[in-house]
Amino acid sequence: MKALVIDDDEGIRWILDRVLQEEDLEVIQAGSIGEAEAALLDHDIGITFLDVYLPDGNGMDFLATGALTMPVVMLTAETTFGHAAEAYRIGAMEYLPKPFDLDEVRQLVQRVRPVKEKLKPAHAEKKDLIIGRSQAMQNLFRTLGRVAASDLTVLITGESGTGKEMVAKTLHERSQRSDSAFIAINTAAIPAELLESELFGHEKGSFTGADKTREGRFEQADGGTLFLDEIGDMPAALQAKLLRVLEEGRVQRVGGSQSKTVNVRLLAATHQHLPKKIAKGEFREDLYYRLNVIPVHIPPLRERRDDIHELANFLLDQAVEELGMKAPILLDDAADLLSRHDWPGNVRELKNVMRRLAVLTPGASITLSDVALALGNVDNMQKGEETLSDAVTRCTRSYLNQLGYAQAINLHQHLLEQVEPPLLVLAMEKCNGNQLKVADMLGLNRNTVRKLLRKYDIDPQYFR
Numbered sequence: 001m002k003a004l005v006i007d008d009d010e011g012i013r014w015i016l017d018r019v020l021q022e023e024d025l026e027v028i029q030a031g032s033i034g035e036a037e038a039a040l041l042d043h044d045i046g047i048t049f050l051d052v053y054l055p056d057g058n059g060m061d062f063l064a065t066g067a068l069t070m071p072v073v074m075l076t077a078e079t080t081f082g083h084a085a086e087a088y089r090i091g092a093m094e095y096l097p098k099p100f101d102l103d104e105v106r107q108l109v110q111r112v113r114p115v116k117e118k119l120k121p122a123h124a125e126k127k128d129l130i131i132g133r134s135q136a137m138q139n140l141f142r143t144l145g146r147v148a149a150s151d152l153t154v155l156i157t158g159e160s161g162t163g164k165e166m167v168a169k170t171l172h173e174r175s176q177r178s179d180s181a182f183i184a185i186n187t188a189a190i191p192a193e194l195l196e197s198e199l200f201g202h203e204k205g206s207f208t209g210a211d212k213t214r215e216g217r218f219e220q221a222d223g224g225t226l227f228l229d230e231i232g233d234m235p236a237a238l239q240a241k242l243l244r245v246l247e248e249g250r251v252q253r254v255g256g257s258q259s260k261t262v263n264v265r266l267l268a269a270t271h272q273h274l275p276k277k278i279a280k281g282e283f284r285e286d287l288y289y290r291l292n293v294i295p296v297h298i299p300p301l302r303e304r305r306d307d308i309h310e311l312a313n314f315l316l317d318q319a320v321e322e323l324g325m326k327a328p329i330l331l332d333d334a335a336d337l338l339s340r341h342d343w344p345g346n347v348r349e350l351k352n353v354m355r356r357l358a359v360l361t362p363g364a365s366i367t368l369s370d371v372a373l374a375l376g377n378v379d380n381m382q383k384g385e386e387t388l389s390d391a392v393t394r395c396t397r398s399y400l401n402q403l404g405y406a407q408a409i410n411l412h413q414h415l416l417e418q419v420e421p422p423l424l425v426l427a428m429e430k431c432n433g434n435q436l437k438v439a440d441m442l443g444l445n446r447n448t449v450r451k452l453l454r455k456y457d458i459d460p461q462y463f464r
């Protein structure tokens with residue numbers, strides 16, 4: 001398996017290179033997003049380590065573009081909880097604050113090691129299935145069925161992570177254009193000054209840096225489908241040009257004098273409310289009507305909770321297959337908890353949580369408490385509160401600092417002795433001192449509970 005390390009700090013790259021090589025990984029290094037993009041074209045990467053602040057952009061933004069389809073570990077000196085929550089929401093599998101523990105890196109690699117090697121061909125077919133039993137999704141499927149085969153322009157709206165790009169791909173695959181190209185371009189991710197040349201191409205010498213003639217995305221999509229994502233972010237001047245191209249069916253490269261006919265089916269998407277942008281003068285009304293021939297709205301996951309259970313199982317299967325692991329079973333009460341969550345990052349967030357659960361759940365089943373922990377961590381982080389593992393890390397660090405690392409012995413035992421008494425007291429309180437129930441709640445046998453109560457001098461009488 002190959003690992004990609006994207007960090008501008010040579011020291012970090014060097015140390016990761018050593019650790020990962022010890023784990024038998026081939027390491028590809030990139031000092032910038034540009035270098036990473038080039039590496040992704042040349043290599044089949046199984047895991048990526050990604051820094052946040054890079055010379056040519058922000059690692060989080062890069063992750064959010066969806067260019068990294070393998071498990072991603074974010075590395076950062078920032079330790080704010082908001083940062084970590086955001087990283088998980090946009091797709092990171094893990095988040096390691098610098099300076100990170102090398103053992104943690106090794107463990108992560110061991111968990112995702114079988115990636116790629118065990119990818120089954122069936123996976124590719126399964127990948128693009130749109131799941132959804134809710135009334136809203138069933139209605140959406142009907143609309144898709146009606147318009148897929150046509151050449152009509154579709155405007156797909158919905159919050160981030162609801163599956164807009166997936167719907168666009170499906171529309172293309174179900175159309176007569178499916179043998180031709182599907183070209184997707186994220187308008188918001190490309191600097192305004194480069195967007196025109198990206199869309200329409202340029203002639204050599206038409207601006208500084210244009211050292212070669214280049215085809216635009218419209219030409220590349222000729223005969224196929226062009227998907228313009230985040231259309232709401234398109235600069236005003238370009239909106240006018242786009243409208244003209246759509247009306248005339250012809251494109252002209254930047255710096256060119258001739259125009260060329262193109263046969264492109266256009267699909268567009270946005271998470272923004274375009275009528276509001278029109279009212280503020282930020283989006284052209286005529287372009288809106290030209291795009292909004294068939295409106296397709298994908299509701300956020302919290303408005304179609306009926307879909308969550310099936311989606312969770314589907315995404316778990318997908319993650320397990322991708323990671324080449326054994327499939328744990330998602331227990332019903334665990335799935336119920338997932339269904340009650342609000343999912344601000346929608347299906348993408350659910351997908352990340354299922355991937356994390358697949359990787360991090362030790363047992364053969366995913367239990368209510370596994371999910372509660374996974375969601376609790378994210379919820380707390382979103383509220384800026386501390387998670388349990390953050391608290392343990394903080395306390396252990398301060399303990400070690402006071403003691404001096406060289407003096408630390410029996411650290412595991414010491415930690416257990418800090419954790420067990422409050423856990424026992426809480427459980428005894430909740431179960432009114434019934435030790436059988438406490439044993440069930442903690443997943444220990446009754447004798448162990450009795451021994452622990454004695455060890456910590458906790459008087460059962462007190463809780464009755």
Ligand SMILES: Nc1ncnc2c1ncn2[C@@H]1O[C@H](COP(=O)(O)OP(=O)(O)OP(=O)(O)O)[C@@H](O)[C@H]1O
Nearest residue numbers: 129130131132159160161162163164165166347348
């Ligand atoms: N109904 C669904 N069934 C199965 N997988 C889904 C579904 N909806 C979304 N996904 C998966 O969730 C992830 C996010 O979907 P997608 O990238 O299409 O969202 P998006 O709305 O385009 O997001 P953004 O606006 O942030 O670009 C993808 O991996 C996609 O495969």
